[in-house]
Amino acid sequence: GQNIDQPTEMTATEGAIVQINCTYQTSGFNGLFWYQQHAGEAPTFLSYNVLDGLEEKGRFSSFLSRSKGYSYLLLKELQMKDSASYLCAVLDSNYQLIWGAGTKLIIKP
């Protein structure tokens, strides 16, 4: 079966760095998405990786290793507004999105 694993919840301190991991087992791979979802709001697109390596976008970076079936989202200089759930999703060989359950990130002052 197809499976996406990510931690249920993480806590970090304002100003610090946090890494949210995502491992996947899917039928084929056409890329991996990260979405951010604030409580009571729409998920919004953060990043898309299809090649191995690190992609940086401001305070947020996303890494992919296809051979390991592994990705992480790195958030630097954490701000209180980064408190949200982070959803990992993989596009399989049929271009269907397979979603993880999301990681709730709590930022403390």
Added chain:
Amino acid sequence: ETGVTQTPRHLVMGMTNKKSLKCEQHLGHNAMYWYKQSAKKPLELMFVYSLEERVENNSVPSRFSPECPNSSHLFLHLHTLQPEDSALYLCASSPLGPGLAIETQYFGPGTRLLVL
């Protein structure tokens, strides 16, 4: 600004009620989706429409009935729901649709549904 709106934002209904959820996208996309989001569970794809035709139905109970009158509007009609149907229902759109391209989905804020 999301470009995808959903109404109502919150809904409480009894098991014998009939209600409808509405989604509208202002992005000129061809595909629209209904998802169910339950706490600590992955998003569950319910229905997909591409150019107003249903292209996917993931074995959803018949008490959920979708309608797509045009590429900008999507409805989810609800009747005789069960308490376990309580969840956040998210609508999304994408430019082309599943299986056609690698594309980002754009989500609405969701309708928080509580079935008593």
